[in-house]
Amino acid sequence: MTFKTMNVCVRMPSSPKVLERKIQKRRKELELPQEDVDYKVGISRAYMGYIEQGKYAPSLEVIEKIAKALKSPIGNFF
Secondary structure (H helix, E strand, C coil): CEEEECCEEEECCCCHHHHHHHHHHHHHHCCCCHHHHHHHHCCCHHHHHHHHHCCCCCCHHHHHHHHHHCCCCHHHHC
16 A cells, blocks of 8 residues: 655555564663653554564554654654
8 A cells, every 4th residue: 555645755665564663672772761752753652562472454644743752753653
C-alpha cells in the first residue's frame, strides 16, 4: 500500500514489526524514553508500547507525528 504525504510517496511497511524496530532504534539513538515520545505524539503510553511491540500498526498520521518527535524524515520508517 502506498500513501502520499507531505508531497512524498511512502510505502507502508509489510509488517508492524518492521516499523517497530525502526522506531525503537531511532528512539534509543536519541536516548529518549518512550514516555517522552508518546507525550510529543499525543498518544497514550500503552498505545506507544503496543506500536513498539509490533502489536498495533499506527495510522499514517501517527507515524508522521512519531517521525517528527524523533526528528527523523518519515521515509526512514519505511
